[in-house]
Amino acid sequence: MTRAAQLVVFLVCATTAAAQAPAVNQDSLILKDFSRRVGDYVKLHRTAQSEVHRLKPTNSPEAIDRYEHHLAHHIREARRHAVQGEIFTPEITAGFRRLIGIAMKGPDAALIRKSLQNDAPVHAPTIRVNNPYPAGLPLETAPPSLLLNLPPLPPEVEYRVVGHDLILRDIDANFVVDDIPNAIP
Numbered sequence: 001m002t003r004a005a006q007l008v009v010f011l012v013c014a015t016t017a018a019a020q021a022p023a024v025n026q027d028s029l030i031l032k033d034f035s036r037r038v039g040d041y042v043k044l045h046r047t048a049q050s051e052v053h054r055l056k057p058t059n060s061p062e063a064i065d066r067y068e069h070h071l072a073h074h075i076r077e078a079r080r081h082a083v084q085g086e087i088f089t090p091e092i093t094a095g096f097r098r099l100i101g102i103a104m105k106g107p108d109a110a111l112i113r114k115s116l117q118n119d120a121p122v123h124a125p126t127i128r129v130n131n132p133y134p135a136g137l138p139l140e141t142a143p144p145s146l147l148l149n150l151p152p153l154p155p156e157v158e159y160r161v162v163g164h165d166l167i168l169r170d171i172d173a174n175f176v177v178d179d180i181p182n183a184i185p
Contacts, residue, residue, distance in 0.1 A: 048074035
């Protein structure tokens with residue numbers, strides 16, 4: 001067999017194999033990317049936490065505020081160039097909006113909407129990535145039936161809904177890690 005014939009056979013086999021390869025689940029890739037990005041943030045959080053004196057059990061709001069401030073400062077320094085979309089990339093944002101849309105059209109949609117309306121602040125403040133969660137803003141969580149459609153999170157971070165925005169919040173630092181503006185229709 002000549003080299004040209006061998007090349008033709010190779011190309012035909014490679015094309016056939018590629019056509020028969022299973023399709024890649026794009027949603028799975030998006031969720032895997034989100035999990036990796038959140039995992040990277042959690043590593044940074046844990047590093048910052050190791051540099052800050054641990055908070056001893058206390059009922060002192062001042063001690064808790066001081067700890068949150070110090071931890072947030074260390075995280076902010078490590079992420080000084082963080083911007084909205086660092087974790088919620090455009091692809092991840094589109095995936096989350098799709099997942100939220102499914103929940104908002106599902107059997108629990110009316111309950112979700114009612115819960116969100118009851119929890120909505122009178123005036124939603126501007127949320128900024130790499131800044132503290134706004135003081136005085138209630139820590140309302142997303143309704144459980146909505147959370148069931150979103151990927152689970154490690155214990156260091158949580159989802160919060162403020163107005164129509166979905167927030168990724170660092171719990172210990174009371175810190176906005178990232179957000180999706182207008183994620184909730």
